[in-house]
Amino acid sequence: MFTIFFTSLIIENIVLNKFLGICSFLGTSNKEKNAIGMGISVTFVVLISTILTYLINKYVLIPTNSTYLETITFILIIAAFVQITEIVIKRYFKELYHSLGIYLPLITTNCAVLGIVLLNTRMNYTLVESIMNALGASLGYAIVLYIFAGNREKIENNNILESLKGIPIALIMAGIMALIFSRFTI
Amino acid sequence: MKKIFNYIFKENPVFVLILGLCSVLAVTNTFEKSYMMGIVVLIILVLSNFIISLIRKLVNDEVRIPVYIIIISTLVTIIELLLNKYSKPLYDTLGIYLPLVVVNCIILGRALAYASKNKIWDSIKDGLKSGIGFLFAISIIGLIRELFGKGTITLMNDISNLTGYRSIIQVFNNDVLPNQLFLTSGGAFILLGFIIAIINYMKRRNV
Numbered sequence: 054m055f056t057i058f059f060t061s062l063i064i065e066n067i068v069l070n071k072f073l074g075i076c077s078f079l080g081t082s083n084k085e086k087n088a089i090g091m092g093i094s095v096t097f098v099v100l101i102s103t104i105l106t107y108l109i110n111k112y113v114l115i116p117t118n119s120t121y122l123e124t125i126t127f128i129l130i131i132a133a134f135v136q137i138t139e140i141v142i143k144r145y146f147k148e149l150y151h152s153l154g155i156y157l158p159l160i161t162t163n164c165a166v167l168g169i170v171l172l173n174t175r176m177n178y179t180l181v182e183s184i185m186n187a188l189g190a191s192l193g194y195a196i197v198l199y200i201f202a203g204n205r206e207k208i209e210n211n212n213i214l215e216s217l218k219g220i221p222i223a224l225i226m227a228g229i230m231a232l233i234f235s236r237f238t239i
Numbered sequence: 240m241k242k243i244f245n246y247i248f249k250e251n252p253v254f255v256l257i258l259g260l261c262s263v264l265a266v267t268n269t270f271e272k273s274y275m276m277g278i279v280v281l282i283i284l285v286l287s288n289f290i291i292s293l294i295r296k297l298v299n300d301e302v303r304i305p306v307y308i309i310i311i312s313t314l315v316t317i318i319e320l321l322l323n324k325y326s327k328p329l330y331d332t333l334g335i336y337l338p339l340v341v342v343n344c345i346i347l348g349r350a351l352a353y354a355s356k357n358k359i360w361d362s363i364k365d366g367l368k369s370g371i372g373f374l375f376a377i378s379i380i381g382l383i384r385e386l387f388g389k390g391t392i393t394l395m396n397d398i399s400n401l402t403g404y405r406s407i408i409q410v411f412n413n414d415v416l417p418n419q420l421f422l423t424s425g426g427a428f429i430l431l432g433f434i435i436a437i438i439n440y441m442k443r444r445n446v
Contacts (some may be wrong), residue, residue: 070424072265076344079257121320124338125312132305161304164261164342171335214436216443220257221436228428235423 054185057178061189064238067165068197069231074165078198079223088202092195096188098138098160099169102131103187106170107180127170132161165194197234201227252345252369253376254438259345263377264427265336271393272332273381277374279337281367283314284346288354288366290314295355307350312341328397345369383430386410388421 067073077091106127114120139157142150160166169190173183205223213222252258262280267273290310298306319337322330330337340346349369354362386392392408399405411417420426 069428072261072424072427073339075260075264076258079260121316124316124319124341125309128308128312128341129305132308161308162342162344162347164339167342168261168335168339171338175335216436216440217432221432221439224428224432224435228425228430228432230425231428232423232425235425 054182057182058185058189061186062193062196063234066193066197066231066234067169067190068194069227069234071168073168074163074194077159077163077165078194078201078227079220080159085199085202085206088198089195092191092198094157094160095163095165095194096191098131098135099166099187099191100184102127102134102166103170103173103183104180105130105134107173107183110174123171123174128161128167131166131170135161165191197230201230247372247375248438249442250368251372251376251438252348253373254435257435258348259343259373260431261339262336262343263380264424264431266333267377267381267384267427268388268422269393269396270378270381270385271396271398272329274374274378275329275398276333276336277370277377279318280340280343280345280377281370281374283311283318283340284349284370284373285363285366286314287311287346287350288362289359291350291354292357292359292362298355303351303355304347307347307355308341311346311350315341326398326401328400332397345373380427380431380434384421384427388417388419388426390417 061067065071068075068078074095077095109126109130110120110123114123114126135157142157169187172190173186176186178186201223204226208222208226217225249255253260253263259280262276266276287307287310291307294306315338318340319330322333322337349365353365357365382392390410390412392410394406394408395402395404396407421430
């Protein structure tokens with residue numbers, strides 16, 4: 054069980070090894086503060102939607118023999134859940150909304166969320182294993198995002214080629230990070 | 240001709256607008272997977288732009304995104320079922336990246352930015368434009384990664400039971416190349432970074 058957690062946390066990191074959530078990875082990683090906000094929001098949404106989709110998959114889709122509908126069902130669950138979270142946070146936690154609010158709508162189309170949920174069903178994980186995988190993957194996302202944002206803030210001020218500035222140097226840096234992460238083994 | 244060149248290079252959704260990178264990096268370890276993914280995205284982009292433009296006056300602004308996501312995921316599910324039936328090996332190698340086309344930013348992006356406001360025929364053309372740009376970008380990356388990573392070019396392998404024809408070209412096999420780096424995830428990031436840098440450089444020199 055902990056093997057699943059650490060594998061999805063570091064070795065098969067969701068961003069660097071499975072290439073999920075790269076849009077938001079490049080978009081929100083220019084400040085460390087944004088990175089933390091995005092990381093927390095993604096972890097929360099992934100965790101809850103993993104539980105919801107697991108239950109719906111097990112008690113609705115499989116008994117009715119309609120697993121081919123999983124893509125539509127899962128994306129709907131995620132979209133609905135994100136929407137509800139946004140409304141609840143906006144109503145009851147004003148301060149949190151101001152710091153996290155802008156990231157929430159973006160999460161629906163973050164491939165990391167749908168990707169983790171789909172991986173869980175493809176690998177036939179049990180509920181506990183799914184939660185471990187979801188936790189590891191989304192914390193892995195948050196950690197990589199945070200490290201990356203810190204490095205990016207520093208590199209922006211360096212004297213590099215004009216054509217490499219911005220996205221290209223960020224991608225090259227991500228590549229080097231991916232090479233380092235791929236060397237971890239259990 | 241100049242127009243086509245512009246679509247492909249200057250307005251390329253991948254290289255210039257940096258959209259849809261998940262699938263561009265994830266499935267490009269063989270040329271075949273790359274161009275098949277490009278074709279799938281092209282088909283879905285054109286169809287979703289067509290349908291969304293068709294119903295643009297019926298959908299009100301607040302429910303736009305959920306409605307569009309349902310339309311796109313229905314299309315993706317149809318393609319998934321077709322591939323599962325007619326080309327099982329391809330369906331298996333694409334894995335979760337096939338359903339993940341639903342959250343490809345290019346498709347939802349074009350739906351929101353263009354198809355929801357424009358006439359049907361224009362939207363189809365817009366879908367074709369972005370789709371061909373994407374197909375071009377993903378094929379180039381797939382070609383480079385497979386050629387330098389494995390020394391081969393796979394034209395048809397997984398889809399061979401569909402076409403009845405199998406073809407893998409062995410290009411080189413010596414001490415220097417193929418180099419495993421191109422097949423690793425790190426190599427993919429670095430390659431894409433350099434391609435975008437080269438395009439930035441070309442753009443700055445032209446202007």
